[in-house]
Amino acid sequence: MPSHDSSAGGNRSYSDIAIEDRYQMLIDAVRDYAIFMLDPAGRVASWNSGAQRIKGYSPDEIIGRHFSTFYTPEDIAAGKPARELEIAATTGRVEDEGWRVRRDHSRFWANVVISAVRDASGTLLGFAKVTRDMTERTRLxxxxxxxxxxxxxxxxxxxxxxxxxxxxxxxxxxxxxxxxxxxxxxxxxxxxxxxxxxxxxxxxxxxxxxxxxxxxxxxxxxxxxPPLLDDLGLSSALDWLVEDFSKRYGIRAIARVPTDSDTDEFAALTIFRIVQEALTNVARHSQAHTVVVSLKRAEDGCMLDISDDGVGAPPVPTAPRDRKSFGLLGMRERVRQLHGTITFDTKPGAGFSVHICFPESSLKGDRSS
Ligand SMILES: Nc1ncnc2c1ncn2[C@@H]1O[C@H](COP(=O)(O)OP(=O)(O)OP(=O)(O)O)[C@@H](O)[C@H]1O
Ligand SMILES: [Mg+2]
Known part of the structure; x- marks a missing residue:
């Protein structure tokens, strides 16, 4: 551990710190990696705060214990810890990615590098071991x-x-x-x-x-x-959709869309499907008199709004829903695919609105299909 000079009254500068203490402080400051030493037999000889955070042991609990503690029973049975030390000792370094075990027996996906540490005469002093928890990365x-x-x-x-x-x-x-x-x-x-x-x-x-x-x-x-989407483009297809909706359900529906929406096929279809789903919800849930679909183009993208004057959605239930609803989820997913943002705005008795913004770059992309 670094030797802290309390007599200096906290005014000590970095250059006053002994070089070996500086290294220790550096290693201790690293919290995203477990960095520690093993003796030549594979017993833990030092421990940093990253190791404590990732593996869950305090230095007292782990120093002196064999590093195979961090391996799964399957890896231990297969002789992996000893093999890794052997490779590191022979070739200087071994790297591995696999499951490791924390103090509470939970597993995490780790990237491990073990390097042999030798003195000037080549005598093996031990091993430096750096472990990184890859769980979050793997999950992402x-x-x-x-x-x-x-x-x-x-x-x-x-x-x-x-x-x-x-x-x-x-x-x-x-x-x-x-x-x-x-x-x-x-x-x-x-x-x-x-x-x-x-x-x-x-x-x-x-x-x-x-x-x-x-x-x-x-x-x-x-x-x-949508028949018009391929032939006449998004604006005409939305006009048709809104008119058809009005005829089918007897709800006044107004489309405010520019004559030329200037999007590629995927973006056009995405916007069309979102409006289709939102209108289906209006028909099923809103009891609205009027719904307005508005698409506005701006220099930096486009804004899509579908607002009705119906009963609005009930407050979000605290208990888990007994039935799964996919409409709003599907809209979110489609918006995410175009790197946009979506918000739902509703109050009981005050209608339901969907507001979406798409960045310009997502409206005319280079898509493989
Ligand atoms: N325009 C709207 N007016 C009032 N409530 C709405 C409106 N749109 C959605 N809701 C509420 O939000 C809930 C979730 O909508 P969502 O589309 O996700 O599911 P759903 O329509 O119930 O089922 P589905 O999975 O078949 O679409 C609805 O059950 C309804 O309570
Ligand atoms: Mg729905």
Whole structure:
């Protein structure tokens, strides 16, 4: 431990401190790494505050104990601690990443470097061991990976939906048109054969049924893939979505969107899906009279707002929800994919608003799919 000169009354400067104390102070100040010495047999000979923080032992508890204490029973059974010392002694250094064990027996993912320490004549004095707790890093890397996988899955799903929507339109849609023409032809022939002046009620019924089927088909494929998004762009698609919503649910819906929204396909689809989900919530939960969807472009990005004048959301329950809701979560995830921010603003009786900001750089990115 550093020798503190209390007689100096705290006025001691760094240059007054003996060189070996300076090293000790330096090592002790490092809190993110466990830095300690092992004797040639692998017993702990020194301990820093980082080691105490990461592994949970105070110096009294650990000094003198064999360093295999930090290894898992499986690694001990496999002879790993001795092997690592042997490699360090022979080659000068060994590096390893794996599970290590804390004082409370919990495990952490560690990066470990063991270096042999020798005197001028080459006699082995012991080993310097530096351990870094990689748990947080590994967790962040796993989260990053998971979110990348989610984005790729979403892109794949959207592409698949696009394909199905196209198939429905091009294949079933054409067949329905042919069917309708067939019924009309049959109807004309029937009238010619029977001499009837009016179309048969059954034929009219059939035609109406075909019309209903065609409308359902259009609705289903539009739900799968917004038809105008690919052809006319985000602004027209949002206008269509809002108008269609109003017709479907009888809620006044106003779209305030610029004529040219100038985004790439992924950003356009993301914004479209968010508005779609927000409007579904308005239909399901709000009892609103009016909802306003507004998209504003600025130099540094764009702002999207969906606000209704309905009953608002109930206060957030303190107890865990018995049913999982994914709508707002999904919106958050989509916003995160475009590096934006999202806030929900609601009070019981005072409507529900979703405010989103996307940075400019995320609206026209270089995306691989
Ligand atoms: N416009 C709104 N008006 C009032 N309450 C809303 C509104 N939007 C969301 N909420 C509240 O927020 C909750 C969570 O919404 P969320 O979309 O996450 O889930 P959900 O709509 O209940 O289910 P789903 O997972 O099918 O979307 C809703 O259950 C509702 O209580
Ligand atoms: Mg919902």
């Amino acid at each position: 890397a796993a989260l990053e990976h998971a979110s990348e996988v989610t984005t790729q899955m979403q892109i794949a799903r959207e592409n698949e939906q696009k394909r199905i929507a196209r198939e429905l339109h091009d294949d079933l849609g054409q067949q329905l048109t042919a069917l309708k023409m067939g019924v009309a032809l049959l109807q004309t022939r029937l009238q010619m054969v029977t001499g009837l002046t009016e179309p048969l009620a059954e034929a009219r019924e059939l035609q109406a049924q075909v019309d209903t089927m065609a409308a359902s088909l259009r609705r289903i494929s539009a739900d799968l893939r």
